[in-house]
Amino acid sequence: MTPSRRTCIKKLSAASALAATGGVQTVFGMPAYIPNLKKISPNDKIRIATIGMGIQGNYDTQAALRNPDVELVAVADLYDGRLAHAKTAFGQDKDLLATRDFRQILARPDVDAVLVVTPDHWHDHITIEALKAGKHVYCEKPMVQHLNEGKAVIDAWKKSGKTMQVGSQRISSASFQEAKRMVQAGDIGPINYIESNSDRFNAIGAWNYSIPPDASLTTLDWDRFLGDAPKRAFDAKRFFRWRNYKDYGTGVAGDLFIHLITGVHFVTNTLGPTRIFSSGNLAYWKDGRDVPDIMTSIMDYPKTDAHEAFQMVLRVNFANAGKISNVTRIIGNEGTIEFSEDNLILTKKKLPVAPGYNGYDSYFTFTPEVQEEFKKQYDAQYPPETRVAEPVKEVKFNSPKDDDAHAKHFGDFFKNVREGSQGTIEDPVFGFRAAAPVLACNESYFEQKVVHWDPVTMTKKAPVVAGAKKPVKKT
Numbered sequence: 001m002t003p004s005r006r007t008c009i010k011k012l013s014a015a016s017a018l019a020a021t022g023g024v025q026t027v028f029g030m031p032a033y034i035p036n037l038k039k040i041s042p043n044d045k046i047r048i049a050t051i052g053m054g055i056q057g058n059y060d061t062q063a064a065l066r067n068p069d070v071e072l073v074a075v076a077d078l079y080d081g082r083l084a085h086a087k088t089a090f091g092q093d094k095d096l097l098a099t100r101d102f103r104q105i106l107a108r109p110d111v112d113a114v115l116v117v118t119p120d121h122w123h124d125h126i127t128i129e130a131l132k133a134g135k136h137v138y139c140e141k142p143m144v145q146h147l148n149e150g151k152a153v154i155d156a157w158k159k160s161g162k163t164m165q166v167g168s169q170r171i172s173s174a175s176f177q178e179a180k181r182m183v184q185a186g187d188i189g190p191i192n193y194i195e196s197n198s199d200r201f202n203a204i205g206a207w208n209y210s211i212p213p214d215a216s217l218t219t220l221d222w223d224r225f226l227g228d229a230p231k232r233a234f235d236a237k238r239f240f241r242w243r244n245y246k247d248y249g250t251g252v253a254g255d256l257f258i259h260l261i262t263g264v265h266f267v268t269n270t271l272g273p274t275r276i277f278s279s280g281n282l283a284y285w286k287d288g289r290d291v292p293d294i295m296t297s298i299m300d301y302p303k304t305d306a307h308e309a310f311q312m313v314l315r316v317n318f319a320n321a322g323k324i325s326n327v328t329r330i331i332g333n334e335g336t337i338e339f340s341e342d343n344l345i346l347t348k349k350k351l352p353v354a355p356g357y358n359g360y361d362s363y364f365t366f367t368p369e370v371q372e373e374f375k376k377q378y379d380a381q382y383p384p385e386t387r388v389a390e391p392v393k394e395v396k397f398n399s400p401k402d403d404d405a406h407a408k409h410f411g412d413f414f415k416n417v418r419e420g421s422q423g424t425i426e427d428p429v430f431g432f433r434a435a436a437p438v439l440a441c442n443e444s445y446f447e448q449k450v451v452h453w454d455p456v457t458m459t460k461k462a463p464v465v466a467g468a469k470k471p472v473k474k475t
């Protein structure tokens with residue numbers, strides 16, 4: 001840290017201008033909640049704090065710290081065991097603040113950026129408060145829990161002038177970048193269909209994570225965990241396996257479809273679908289959860305300047321006892337790309353102009369005279385060069401062994417923080433355009449309806465009723 005910055009932070013701490021309680025506080029007579037467009041000097045360390053030190057909080061923190069000149073100064077979590085674990089895992093610096101109350105972190109002027117890695121129902125609240133407190137934010141996916149929460153996050157981000165990155169880190173992998181390059185170069189022609197599945201068949205994969213035996217109202221803050229969710233008596237299963245309950249999580253759509261959709265939006269430059277329909281079932285994990293373990297969703301992406309109209313079909317089956325082969329496949333008129341995090345295969349296959357005849361065709365059912373006439377016309381219409389298909393071509397791309405998508409995703413965030421820029425690869429507008437369709441999948445499943453979405457304005461639309469008369473324009 002530069003001396004000037006250290007002095008400034010000392011002064012701020014001495015003034016204890018940002019106490020942890022609400023209300024507008026002041027720093028040197030200025031409101032604390034003002035947009036701060038200041039760059040961080042390349043020589044300065046970016047000081048981060050992680051809010052939510054569970055499974056992903058640990059992985060995110062490690063990935064963030066694999067970037068140079070980044071320092072962890074504080075963590076927040078609601079379970080004391082995780083605070084103690086974080087102190088051991090990351091607290092080589094004895095000063096690491098570990099607190100149950102994330103507001104204490106937001107009040108610290110020496111925290112530049114926070115990682116929001118809590119259950120989904122807390123994402124919007126903490127993100128908005130952090131932006132208002134002048135922090136840069138890395139928020140885990142899905143950016144929000146419900147469709148009506150996205151706009152407030154986007155507004156807070158715009159108003160703050162701060163950098164924000166949403167955490168579907170796979171789009172920072174070399175293979176997703178390569179898939180985007182290929183699609184944008186027209187290597188598979190116009191896209192017509194995308195399919196992707198993410199099946200599993202094991203208890204941990206189905207979110208039944210281990211519950212620590214000391215979980216109790218003494219060792220964790222149950223009331224704060226509930227947040228804006230309905231009040232209820234303490235239940236350790238809900239705290240540690242929150243994905244299984246729609247009060248806190250976003251089901252298979254928010255947990256897994258979100259990665260698939262984020263990848264597709266990144267690769268195709270689409271703004272999103274206009275019609276979303278889901279169906280599903282709770283088939284196997286009947287352990288008290290209230291979200292389905294099987295879900296298939298169909299989405300219609302309309303033609304835009306960026307792409308032709310295409311359909312996308314996504315599936316998760318947590319009860320797939322058969323052979324599991326998860327893949328994302330982008331199908332175009334001239335080829336396909338199958339891709340995962342580490343590699344992709346492009347298969348180019350362009351049809352000849354001439355359609356051909358005979359074989360399993362109606363040609364043989366014609367009389368000989370008609371067949372003769374058909375041949376004559378066909379030969380005139382299709383010269384030999386129109387009858388040859390380009391040879392099928394396969395291109396394999398393997399990500400470099402040291403490709404670290406997770407660290408790179410944070411790297412993009414930190415680069416923008418240093419430059420005082422809001423232009424991350426997955427900013428909140430992109431993040432919400434990816435989250436909204438998956439949240440609509442849940443709405444479609446639970447309310448048994450087609451959800452109509454306007455991806456440009458990012459608002460829900462009224463369904464188009466077949467046969468309904470258009471209002472007559474008065475002249």
Ligand SMILES: NC(=O)c1ccc[n+]([C@@H]2O[C@H](COP(=O)([O-])OP(=O)(O)OC[C@H]3O[C@@H](n4cnc5c(N)ncnc54)[C@H](O)[C@@H]3O)[C@@H](O)[C@H]2O)c1
Pocket residue numbers: 051052053054055056057076077078079082100102117118119120122140141142167168169224225239240242255
């Ligand atoms: N990008 C990815 O690949 C990826 C992978 C896994 C999880 N995630 C996301 O990360 C988030 C966390 O998932 P997880 O698996 O780590 O969950 P987890 O249950 O392991 O950890 C969540 C932690 O948040 C803490 N917490 C809850 N409310 C809090 C609050 N108000 N203040 C401070 N701490 C709070 C809990 O005590 C808990 O320890 C979710 O949004 C999830 O979707 C992303």
